[in-house]
Structure formats: C-alpha cells, structure tokens
Amino acid sequence: MARADAVVQAAERLVVLALITCGALLIIVPLLLTLYLSLFDEKLILFPPRGYTLSWYSAIVPNFGGSLVTSLKLGAFSVIGSLALGIPAGIGLSRHRFRGRGAISMLLLAPLTVPGIALGLAIYVALVALDEQLGSMVTGSMIGLVLAHIMITTPWVVRLCLASLANHDRAAEEAAASLGAGPLTVIWRVTLPAMRAGIVAAALFAFVISFENLELALFLTSPGMTTLPVAVLQYLEYHIDPLVSAIAVAQIVAIAAVLLVLDRFVRLGQVIR
C-alpha cells in the first residue's frame, strides 16, 4: 500500500513539475526572443542576422522620447487621481454598511468588465459630444486621457485597498479615538498606516495599467500628444525592425526593476491574492 502511495506521489510531483516548466517556458521564451531580436544588426527582421548590435537601444530616445514622457506623465496623474478616489472609497466601503453600498462597489469595479476598445470608443464619443456642447477641448487633451485612465485604474485601487483592510482590527481605530484622536486624525495616524502595503501596491498597479494601456489611448491621443504604446503601434505600421523589440525589452526591464524594488518594501505576494 505504502509503496503504491509513494509511486502515485512521485507521479503527481512529476506532473506538477512538468506543468510548472511549461508555464515558465510560455512566459520566458517570448521574452528571450524579444531580447534576441532587439540585438539584430538588420533593417528588416531576417533570420539568421548578419550580426549583432546595441544601436537599436540608443535609437529609442530620439524616436520615442516624447511619447515616453507623455506616458510617464499620464501614469503619474492616473496614479494620483485613482488613489485620491480609490483610497477614500475603499475605506468607506470596508467600514460602513450603508444603503446603496452594493451599487457603489459595483460601479467602482464595473470598468474591469468592459472591453477596453468598447470603453475607449464610448469615452471618445462622449468627449466629442461634450466638447460640441460646451465648446471645450477635452478630446485629445491630457485631461481627457487622464480621466479615462483614472476610470480603469480606480477599480484596482479600490480592490487592493479593500483587501488591505480585510484583516484590519477596527479596535485600533477605537483605541486611537479613546486616546483623543478625532476622526480624521484616526484615519491619518491609524487607518492609512495599516493600508500602507495595499496603497503602495495599488499605486504600482495603477501606474503599470496606465503605462501599458493601448485601447483607450488609441482613441484619445492626438498628434503631439501620443503615449508610448500608441507611438509603437504607429511605428509598426511603417517599419518592422528590431527597434520595437528594443523598446519592449527596455519597458520590461524598467517595470521588473520597479517590481523588484517594491517587493523589498511590500510583500507583493501578500497583497495580490
């Protein structure tokens, strides 16, 4: 009996190992290929390449510098906006059981369920209509783009804030109040510190989602104000060369670096479950 169990266990372990290997390969192989392509010394992607070069990396800033700055600014504004909206919402939703609570939490999470393209088109149409009515110039402006991005980043912020408060002991807030802290002081001195890990993770998520977003930006950017993903797409329409791979690698390295640094401060594994 024990022998048969041991065999089954060994087989199970083998299957698990195989699955993990497959999964890892699925993730790693495209990344390695991208890295490989970015080093080709070719104008067109030919295989095998004549030689290898790092020159594509030095071409990133001249070609995409402007859109990179736009994306970074957009990401920063989206983070600030969605934190300003999502943190109070998270605290309120976790703390109170009020009428309409279900509706509000659904409204806040709804953008996650709508395909990005549909959302982008709808926002574009809405902004054009708004501009026609008011004579404003929101369409194709930074404000319009920031507002649209806040819409898709806020659900993540709310979710992460709610998760960070799930194990929070409300008694600590009551203790602070009994010691003389008013309601706002309690939030500042007790609730927000308890949410720290969740807030850091939320900011990071919001930034990454905004930075990589293509579907909304596709409709909402304008000449002179293009985000990096849109610029890359436009570039791809006329050129297929290793520069795009170089950008992808640079982006992956930058985001991975941010994640690694953050993981030292916040146990990301504990926040995202």
Added chain:
Amino acid sequence: MTTAALTLDNLSKQFGTVAAVDAVSIEVQSGELIVLLGPSGCGKTTTLRMIAGFVPPSAGDIQLAGSSITALPPHRREMGIVFQSYALFPHLSVARNVAFGLEMRRVQRAAMHARVAEMLRLTKLEAFASRLPRELSGGQQQRVALARALAIHPRLLLLDEPLSNLDAALRQEMAREIRLLQQSGEITTIMVTHDQTEAMALADRLVVMHEGRVQQIGTPEQVHSSPANPFVAGFIGGSNIVAGRLSDDRLELADGTAVFALARRYADKGAATLAVLPDSVSLVPPGRGLVDGEVELCTWLGAVVEHAVRVAPNLTLLTRGPGLGPDATPRHTAGTRVALRWEAEDERLFDSEGRAVQAVSRETSHA
C-alpha cells in the same frame, strides 16, 4: 452625598427589535473597580461600548462626575480603554504607542518623555520601549495596552475582557498587576468579563447581567452568598438549581420523580426554584438527609473533592468538600447510596418570578 464618578441612568440599547441593554442603572464611586459580569450576549460589552462612546444609546443618560457625556464623541471623553485584542498600533514602537494619547493632547516633549518613561517603568516594559508590538508576547502587549490607556490620566479606565487572551498562569499575574495599578492610582475602573473567578478576584462590586438587564449589584461576597435570583445563583458559584412545586417544607420536582425535604418552612405555595451552592451540600448516610440519591461520579481535584449525585432520573446535584487534610470529605464510589443535606441558612428559594421566598421559621425537623 457625593456625586458618583460615573452614573448610568436607565441606559438602553435597541438593535432592531432586540434590547441588547435594557434600562441599566449603575452608580460607580470614585476609585472603585466595577466588574460587569455575565454570559456572552448579556449586554455587558454593549454597555461598555456605550460608556466609551462607540455605540450611541437608544435611551438613557451617561454622566461623568455629574455632567452628561452621552452626546460627546469618543475622542472627547478622556477614557483609557484596554481592548480584548489589545488593539496596539502595529506600526508604532511600544514607546510611541504609549505616547499616542499624549501626542493627541499636545503635551510638551519633555513632559511626554517623562510620562512615557514612568508608564513603561510601572508596567515593567523599559527594556521593550523601541520594540514593535508584534515582537512582544501576549502578556507584554497587554501591559503596553494598559500603559497606553493609563498614560493620559483617564477619567475612567475601561477594560474589555482584558485577560481572556492570556494563559492561566499569566492571567492571575496580570489580574494582580491590574488591581495594584488601579488601587495605587485610585483609578475608577469598569471591567467586562464572562469569567466569574476573574470577576471575584478583581471587583470591588459586581454587576451581574443577563439578557440586557442588571440581575444584581453587590460585593463579590454578597452576590456569592445571597444571590438575588436563580440566574445569579446558577451563574455565580454554579449553584445546584432545582425547579419544582413548593408546599410548606417540601419541594416536589415538576415531573414528580423526587421530593426534596427543605431545611426551612415557607408560606408560599406553587412553582418555586431551589438554589444551593455545591460547597454547602454534604453527604450523609441514606435516609438521614433532605433527599436521597446515588453517587454517579467522584472527582478528586486536590484541594477539593466533588461528587455528582443523581437524585432523580433527570436531576444530578453537585457537592463539593475539602479534598485534603483532617476534614477531607470521604470519597464514595459510583453507585453508593447516599443522602444530601445542607444548613438552613444555605438554602435559597425563589418564586416563579425569580424573587427570593422568605422562610417562616428558621428550621424544620429535617435539618
């Protein structure tokens, strides 16, 4: 007459249709330690939370030294609270936890450091000042919570089941420390617990609660020896409770399976409840006591020995006597026929409303 330190005046709390706290009135004298005692769901914690200001009362008034605080928010009530979970601030060091209330009061830096150092000394935490709460044991966290609550010179100290998360040995030690701190500082204190031993050990006066109502207020001795009703008798000291029909000096079980001879004679007739503490019941040879029975179980616990005696198919009574020394109770094996007896003054009878029934004569021929 001096004004009470804390007055609860017909304090009530209604949750939906349930009265969690029902017209509770208590007067607490300055420097007194009052324990609210009762089973879970009796309303003791809700009462404490109303005093702290976390739960708004449905009716009634709370006065601190004669002036109403019912409308004050928690942060303006100046009360020190020790929570069951301790509720320390996890991101602050022990010293910063203790200093929190002083920071809120904008106490001068030097005075704050002095007060924090004093509190850490009183609670024997000097060595842990810079540690974080999660680096401390349960007992140490408990002391931080106490130091934090007392640092602000609270007008009232509230303790919510403060010992329930500690192991037995530490519990007794902490109970003594709390009592010493409380007495030396003459701090008016309200404590909530469901543990009657804890309550007895700490309280100047007990408030026994059940189903949102105050059942009895008195010193531990009063509540133990003269319970006001069958609930108190059963809850404090674990009295034997026997419901039946009373006539003169006999109590017949409702199902008719046994008849108790009583130690006293009563004028009342009808439904009644008998309560006798296990410590007051002694074992005598069959036919020589108030009711006959058969030993079901004998448990020797060192200092005390307990016998469970079946007196009717559905009724077992408990006796308790010294387990050691010259007066040790003889132990009986299961199946031994015995009789139970008790002294007239240890016998309590309550009518169907839960009120004590007065005896007409001191003793009957049975006793």
